[in-house]
Each structure stands twice: as structure tokens, then as C-alpha cells.
Amino acid sequence: KRVRPFVAAGNSGNVQHYYRRHTAGTSRSVQCCATMQQAFTIIGGGRVGQALADMGPGSDVIVRRGEPISGPPGPILVATRNDALDGIVDATPEDRRQDLVFLQNGMLQPWLDKRGLGDNTQVLVYFAVAKLGDRPTDGKTDVNPEGLTAAYGRHAEAVAARLAAGGLSCKVLDRPAFTRAMLEKLVWISAFMVVG
Numbered sequence: 001k002r003v004r005p006f007v008a009a010g011n012s013g014n015v016q017h018y019y020r021r022h023t024a025g026t027s028r029s030v031q032c033c034a035t036m037q038q039a040f041t042i043i044g045g046g047r048v049g050q051a052l053a054d055m056g057p058g059s060d061v062i063v064r065r066g067e068p069i070s071g072p073p074g075p076i077l078v079a080t081r082n083d084a085l086d087g088i089v090d091a092t093p094e095d096r097r098q099d100l101v102f103l104q105n106g107m108l109q110p111w112l113d114k115r116g117l118g119d120n121t122q123v124l125v126y127f128a129v130a131k132l133g134d135r136p137t138d139g140k141t142d143v144n145p146e147g148l149t150a151a152y153g154r155h156a157e158a159v160a161a162r163l164a165a166g167g168l169s170c171k172v173l174d175r176p177a178f179t180r181a182m183l184e185k186l187v188w189i190s191a192f193m194v195v196g
Helices: 047-054 082-091 094-099 108-114 156-165 175-195
Strands: 042-043 061-063 076-078 100-102 122-123 150-152
Touching: 042 047, 047 061, 082 100, 082 122, 094 100, 122 156, 150 156, 150 175
Parallel strands: 042 061, 042 076, 076 100, 100 122
Antiparallel strands: 122 150
């Protein structure tokens, strides 16, 4: 499958790019403009974390390894490796844990349930950031021209709006549709890792 390039709208608060998401099935419509976005707390200042901040209004708080987890009210995007998740949850104040948004690969649901975070926002990411400072490339294909990135949970629409401001697609799904998409991605990742 060939990845189609996207035309990026730019970054920060000057973006006047509006995006209407695919609305078929169990997804909801989201229109956004970066000037209307809320500030996020982003844990992880690597390729993905920095790209997410670059799509925002310029007032995000990026939390790096070892720093206390604090920031504006609203979504706390976790853009780290899976092996850091336990420490991040432990370091997050209890009254803010429901705001954690998980962007990791794999099937996190059993781990989230075990940690009491089963209803937290999750994002299935189908975009890539080649190196720090690069703009993301959407994972749109000829088979899925609407894109495959999907979000579920209380902060799903805020995340979809942020991604749309960066020219990326994101469907907001209900729980059953998101679970199906999560299982499909697990199979895709597993097959990809076996084949190499």
C-alpha cells in the first residue's frame, strides 16, 4: 500500500486550515482551527510529542523525563514508549489521571483496566514523524483514503482537532468501533513485525 503525502497547513496559532473528518459509521464530525484549540500537557518531547506541540496554539506544556507532571487543565497526551507508562501513571496526580491520553502502539486495554484507567482516551496512531522537527506524514492509503488514525474517550475530539490542525486525519469512534480498530492494528503490527 502506498502512503499518500499530505499538504500540511502549517503550525501554531496562525493556522487557518479547517478540516472536516469522515462522518460515516460510528465516527463524529469534527471541524477545527488551530486558533480555537486548547492547550495540552504533552509528556515526551521526542518526535511525536514535539510534532503534536507544533500543531497546537503555542501554549502547550511539554513534560520531559524526570520532570513533574503538571500543566493546563484538559488532555495530558502521553507520547512515550510503553515501558515508561507505569512510571508516568504513578507520577500523575490522582485527580488528573482521567485526563491521560495514550498514543502507544499495541493493545493497551488490559494494562489500562488493571491500572483503573480502562475508560481513558486512547489514540490509534497511523502517522509517522521521520525525525525531530519534521512534519508528520499521514498514513492514508489507496484502500483507506480517509485515514486510519482513530480516537476514543473523553478527550477524543480535542485530539482529533489537534491532528486536523496539523493536516492529519483522525476519526472519533465509539467504544465497540474503537475496539475493532484496536484489534485490527494489533494484527497489523504483529504481521509487520513477523515479516519485518
